[in-house]
Amino acid sequence: MNACREFFDKFGDEGEKVKLLQRLEDAVAWEDLSASEYSPGPVASDEDLTRVWVNPVHYNEATRQLTPGAIIDANSHGMSCDRTRFRDVQDSLAARAEQLQRSMPNPAMVAKRVCGFSLFGVGAVRSIQFEARRAFGIYDTALSFNASHSEVCAIVAGKHAWRSVRSQLFELAKASFVER
Amino acid sequence: MNNISLQVRGTATASLLAVMALSGGQAYALGSSGEARPPVARSSSGRNVSIVRRDGISGTDPSAVTGFKSDATVSPLPSVSDDPLQRALGTIVGYANLTDGWDGPGSSKPRGDNLRAVAGLLIIAHVHGALTAPSAMITSSGTPGLYWDTEDCYADIEVEDAVSFSIFARSKRNGKEVFLEDVPIGADAANVIRNVLQEAMA
Numbered sequence: 319m320n321a322c323r324e325f326f327d328k329f330g331d332e333g334e335k336v337k338l339l340q341r342l343e344d345a346v347a348w349e350d351l352s353a354s355e356y357s358p359g360p361v362a363s364d365e366d367l368t369r370v371w372v373n374p375v376h377y378n379e380a381t382r383q384l385t386p387g388a389i390i391d392a393n394s395h396g397m398s399c400d401r402t403r404f405r406d407v408q409d410s411l412a413a414r415a416e417q418l419q420r421s422m423p424n425p426a427m428v429a430k431r432v433c434g435f436s437l438f439g440v441g442a443v444r445s446i447q448f449e450a451r452r453a454f455g456i457y458d459t460a461l462s463f464n465a466s467h468s469e470v471c472a473i474v475a476g477k478h479a480w481r482s483v484r485s486q487l488f489e490l491a492k493a494s495f496v497e498r
Numbered sequence: 499m500n501n502i503s504l505q506v507r508g509t510a511t512a513s514l515l516a517v518m519a520l521s522g523g524q525a526y527a528l529g530s531s532g533e534a535r536p537p538v539a540r541s542s543s544g545r546n547v548s549i550v551r552r553d554g555i556s557g558t559d560p561s562a563v564t565g566f567k568s569d570a571t572v573s574p575l576p577s578v579s580d581d582p583l584q585r586a587l588g589t590i591v592g593y594a595n596l597t598d599g600w601d602g603p604g605s606s607k608p609r610g611d612n613l614r615a616v617a618g619l620l621i622i623a624h625v626h627g628a629l630t631a632p633s634a635m636i637t638s639s640g641t642p643g644l645y646w647d648t649e650d651c652y653a654d655i656e657v658e659d660a661v662s663f664s665i666f667a668r669s670k671r672n673g674k675e676v677f678l679e680d681v682p683i684g685a686d687a688a689n690v691i692r693n694v695l696q697e698a699m700a
Contacts, residue, residue, distance in 0.1 A: 333604040366541040373601055375593075378633055380585055385635040386645055386654055394604070394638070402541075428600045437541035478677040481666035485652045489670075494541055 322348035323355070326459055333395050340475040345455045349444075354467075356460035358404055361468050363441040367399035367456070368407050369470075369491070370414040372430045382497055384436075386488045392454065393480050396469030399438065401458075404466035411435060411498070413464070437494040438470070446486045448474045453483035582631035583624050586644070589634040590617050593642055601638035608640040611660035615683055616642040619655060619663060619691075627688035629695070651699055655691070657683075665691060667698035674698055 319327075321344065329335040339345050350360050361367075371377070376388035391397040400410040411432060418430050446453040453474050461467045472483055596607045616634070623644070624631045632644040635654070643656040653667035664679035676698045681690050 375596070375600070375636065380582070381633070381647075385633065387635040387637045387643070390601075390637045390639070428596065439541045477664060477679060478666070478675075481654065481664075481677060482668065482675055485654070485666070485668050488647075488652070 320351045322351035322353050322457070323357075326353040326457065330459070331395070335395050336393055336471045336473075337475070339455065339471050340473055345471075345473040346452050349455055349457060353457040354460040356462055356465055357458045358401075358460060358465050359458065361401060361440055361456045361458050363444055365440045366402045367438040367440060367443075367468060367470070368402055368405070368410040368435055369397065369399045369438060370410055370435045371433045371495075372414060372418060373428060374431060374433055375428055377433045383492050384434075384488070384495060386484055389484050389487055389491065392470050392487060393472045393484070396457075396459070396471045398459075399468050399470060400464070400466040401468050402437070402466075405464070407435065407437070410466075432498050434495055434497040436491040436496075438490055442490055443470060443487065446483055446490075448479045448482050453479075454487065582633075583620070586620055586631055586634045587617060590620070590642060593634070593636050596636070596640070605638035606640035608636060608642050609660065612640075612642055612657045615660045615663070616644060616655070616657045619657065619683060619687060620644055622683075622688045623655075623691050627692050629692065646695075651695065653695055653698065663687070665694050667694050669698050674700070 329338055352360060371384060371388055376385050378385050415432050440456055443454050443456060444452065451474055453472060455471050455473045457469050457471065459467050459469045472480060474483060590613055593608050594610065594613055598607050599605055600607065620632065623629045630646065632646045634642070635645055636642045641656050641658050643654055645654040646652065650670055651667060652670060653665065655663050655665050657663045662680045662682050665681060666675070666677045668675045676694045678690065678694060681687065
């Protein structure tokens with residue numbers, strides 16, 4: 319088992335997984351390794367990723383756009399996306415809606431719904447930098463029930479770094495956002 | 499400062515609303531999200547990706563695709579006021595209804611003192627700083643904030659400890675950035691915010 323897969327197997331569900339990743343020197347090199355036993359192969363820079371947005375709290379009704387708060391996963395446990403090469407957008411939307419329906423929260427919680435989706439070009443995300451360093455790593459974290467699953471993780475540490483790279487990823491998210 | 503400057507209006511109403519709302523915990527209703535956009539998306543790679551359903555169901559009806567009605571009950575709910583300041587304040591008030599786990603496992607509700615602080619900063623920036631009212635936001639860790647997003651500039655503020663804030667600004671024209679943290683929430687906050695925005699735009 320390679321070191322990348324070992325890391326994601328061990329910390330896959332950890333809320334602070336991305337913070338751990340930021341301490342490693344191999345974060346960029348690991349993009350070329352499989353991160354999951356179900357992997358169809360590392361994520362190539364000419365691929366597109368679908369991110370389905372489900373929390374209405376992160377949706378700005380006035381601008382009909384996302385808020386920057388939507389991007390936080392990329393700095394905690396990884397921002398889950400589907401690779402369009404292995405699952406098309408409609409299937410991603412349907413799968414997320416079904417998942418929400420299966421796990422409807424208790425009435426006191428925010429009722430999630432599919433608010434829309436963004437399409438990220440892998441190359442565009444990988445081109446984001448902070449102080450001449452790569453800002454995000456994209457890993458093929460395929461799941462047994464979703465071979466297209468991948469994660470976008472911030473690989474630069476620090477508050478300024480995060481605010482900078484969040485603003486740049488936010489621009490990409492808005493540019494391709496389709497409201498549903 | 500290009501299009502972040504704005505005439506101040508509704509000062510008394512807005513301030514009163516802030517005090518009343520954050521002490522009363524009032525909820526706001528979310529309106530319909532309106533018409534869906536055309537069912538074709540352009541990825542940041544520049545490619546068009548078709549999202550037309552293969553079963554022939556119209557892509558313009560959200561419920562047809564998601565299985566959820568667009569007017570489904572949602573709480574807490576942001577304000578839908580036409581006034582930017584009142585809208586932002588209403589959204590912050592809505593955050594007070596969030597509970598732990600609101601944004602998935604590990605997410606936290608916001609602290610009341612942080613919400614009051616961010617509402618205060620909103621008024622400081624808008625009224626005393628004469629800046630366009632920003633929009634409200636919150637992270638899954640429960641950190642409330644404000645943001646401006648114009649054609650030329652992006653800026654955000656986050657309040658983590660009720661007595662100070664951090665501010666980030668980035669010029670969209672040349673990528674120039676300014677970041678400050680541990681800025682006291684006090685009489686000089688409006689000047690700090692203005693200076694950061696001006697410096698990023700310089």
